Amino acid sequence: MNRAIVVTGTDTDVGKTVFAAALAGALGAYYWKPIQAGLDDGSDAQRVAVLSGLPAGHILPEAYCLTTPCSPHRAAEIDAVRIDATMLEPPAIRPLVIEGAGGALVPVTRDLLFADLFARWCLPTVIVARTTLGTINHSLLTIEILRSRAIPILGVAFVGDGVEDSEATIAAIGGVKRLGRLPWLSSLEPAALSAAFHEHFAVEDFA
Template identity: 35%
Template sequence: MNSGIFITGTDTGVGKTIVTAALALHMKRKGIAVGVMKPIETGITSSGLARSDAARLQAVIESDDALGAICPFQFELPLAPLAAAQAERREIDLGVIQKVHRLMAGRYEYVVAEGIGGVHVPIGRNIDVFDLIARLRLPVVVVGRSGLGGINHALLTVEALRRRRIPVAALVLNQTRPARSKLERLQERTTVEILRKQAGVPVLGPLPYRSELSKQFRKTVTKLAQSAAITQLAKAVRRAAR
């Protein structure tokens, strides 16, 4: 296949990492040589390195790639990437990310790359995540919330990608909080129904809320990788690659 996918989100904290990990693990178990990247990550201290998104992705697929290749740009402060880089008097170089990604693509049939925040998040002066996606020339999976408020954020993100002529392989909806009441379940169901009618791309999920995620990341991802939603997602991204 010699291709890949970029996982972006409608916002921060919507579940990009677990979708990235589950998709990569699913592909690996199907016999596909798969690599992972998290090109930029903030809020990473030396003591918390093992709990970083990049380290989790590395561990889930048992990658032998160096963490510096999976994540070329790590910053200590939990800020937007531009602010975190400026605090350390550093710059995020898209050329470096592109070069590392090209090396990864040469090693693997498929590379699953996870973004940071949403598509308009600035990562440098006059550059944002859109520019990163354009440099890597990858189709995109959008991860969004399945609850109230998810419609607007998802439609805005999909439309913004369309305007930049970036292919969207699928929209994955994630339950970021449990729907406990009858009203919350109704809000979620109608969000999913409306997006399936209006998004204009395959809408998958919603993935269930997982309270144990932070403590049992590998176990949770392993279970999710076997789900119908991730199986459908894998088919969607392979269609996008063709």
């Protein structure tokens, strides 16, 4: 695998960072989160460093690291930081897993959304979705948002307990590939996460 993949979510706290860690680890990729907003519990890059099993050099530094856990546009304002979109071009190194913040319509600035960045990059994108109530609506909305900007969708990766009808419905109505489902793990540690990823996903789907 010698390309970059974007990982976005249908919402915040859907398991996007855990999935990104598993994917980056499985591909032996580099990991990059352009904007980190919120540092009270550490950064997502730090979490990926622990969970992925990747060498330290594979975790790339953020372009912006903001202190407040909220939308990047507001977190930047609170920190008196001006986000420059030219600083948000993906590193040329490959393979690379890029993690967005929250969902596709999260504002980067007052006039730039993450979906706008994704459209500019035009990289294959994985949508991470919950399996809980409401996921059909949120997932189909995210698919529509990406398609409206001609962003290539690699497929949907579900996180949580299996809900067969919801997962199949999203894939069928959205016309997207159902990549697999990462189940809840009783122990979130690198070996368990890697085993779960390889059991429930086909690495070649990302290559």
